[in-house]
């Protein structure tokens with residue numbers, strides 16, 4: 001789950017740092033967007049360190065850079081990628097811009113461009129807060145569905161006492177969580193996800209495996225959890241940490257993965273097969289370490305095709321496969337979609353450098369029987385989001401058909 005946190009220019013700007021930390025503690029990725037005025041109060045570096053992401057400070061790139069087209073359209077990419085826009089603190093100026101549709105910096109442009117829920121936490125001088133213009137602007141925003149975390153009353157930085165104090169962090173975070181709850185489209189679903197490689201023993205110390213790290217499957221598990229699903233994760237050996245809330249079954253061989261999946265299948269409503277399962281295993285395993293000698297031939301036998309077996313046994317589950325291809329990528333994926341009776345297949349070209357196996361990034365095409373979605377190179381987290389968007393679309397379509 002990802003939010004954009006807008007910081008506008010007021011004394012309370014420093015309080016947004018704690019909000020970033022609290023949201024990250026809840027597993028939410030935070031993209032900070034600072035207005036020019038906000039940067040007079042707090043340095044972007046503080047937010048970059050706390051959020052672990054580059055801070056957006058300008059619509060056309062920083063002054064040091066040449067104005068560039070990528071920066072100029074970035075607000076659209078951010079607008080599409082976020083699950084909520086949160087503004088802490090929201091000044092009278094930002095509230096006025098949002099209400100009037102003025103888009104002259106990154107934050108105000110992002111507000112117009114996003115369809116995600118918006119939460120604002122105003123903070124300002126009491127007279128500015130009470131001013132009829134501010135109250136009229138707030139009324140417009142409320143009417144349009146913007147969630148306003150009402151400011152508290154008390155001593156203000158300007159020396160006056162009254163309404164206009166930024167709400168407590170806990171109230172702001174609770175409002176954000178509530179807004180995010182609106183996109184819990186997988187609540188009630190149990191998603192069975194396979195991830196990582198399998199290992200097929202040759203002898204007590206050697207095995208056949210592949211370069212899968214589990215990152216793609218774990219990103220899907222995390223993303224499904226964030227959308228409210230129960231997640232059953234069947235994972236081959238990996239060195240990464242599984243999301244804490246996933247119900248994890250660790251396996252080693254293709255046969256163990258098959259057994260775990262078949263046992264869990266009746267509980268699942270959606271199955272996503274991200275694992276890179278070995279297609280072959282040694283026909284026999286040496287009980288002692290094989291000694292070095294002349295040429296050695298290994299006889300292999302096929303493993304069970306887990307996806308094919310799911311297709312036979314499934315009841316109403318939606319089944320999504322992955323395809324790792326190195327040639328005729330789309331054509332081969334389409335064949336697998338039909339041959340394996342899948343509802344959709346996510347194909348990645350694993351011959352490309354920097355994506356696919358053991359990388360933080362991927363580029364995929366999601367093919368279903370009535371749709372095709374291209375996801376150009378991005379993080380595996382974003383790929384997971386797009387796969388789940390398609391899962392939700394298919395789920396709605398199938399439910400409507402029934």
Ligand code: PMT
Pocket residue numbers: 195196197211212213214215216217254273274275276277278279303304305306307308320321322323324325336348350356357358359
């Ligand atoms: O783990 P990462 O490092 O993040 O890398 C991600 C990935 C590249 C492994 C992932 O994006 C991916 O492509 N996974 C599928 C890999 C694969 O085995 O593809 P395939 O085309 O060989 O298999 C097609 C489908 O059949 C897959 O859903 C696979 O899980 C399934 N299968 C394959 C063999 C088998 N015996 N049983 C299966 O169920």
